[in-house]
Amino acid sequence: MGTATSSITSKGQVTIPKALRQQLGLARGGRVSFQLVGDHIEVRSCKPEQPLPASGFGLLKSPRQPVPADFDPASFLTP
Template structure:
């Protein structure tokens, strides 16, 4: 498939972006796109996150359990 494809507009005004184009741009379910009127056509562009994604997931999960002490030794659980 080339970079230009056609799609129909549904009664709700929705358009399907062809699979090859979604894959090429890294668009998945929930991805956001922006629309801009340029002259006599519409440009659709992927919205990239303002902040880069974190390299580590540390601290992203919340828990109601008390934190594990820093000096906790998991091997101590194996000793009788």
């Protein structure tokens, strides 16, 4: 891809064109760095220090004790 342009919002935000994001593998939540080089700005993708997990399973820890796999919630009902 050659040159692409984007407008600057009132908050100073710009949108990286989709084709460039795809080429660089940039996704939502990804990070980029900015560096002033002479009379222009270089934008570089920041690679995560650790690879992102394929799923979010196990990322959150609960302070509660785990529920046994054979737990029957109907046992709380009184006949």
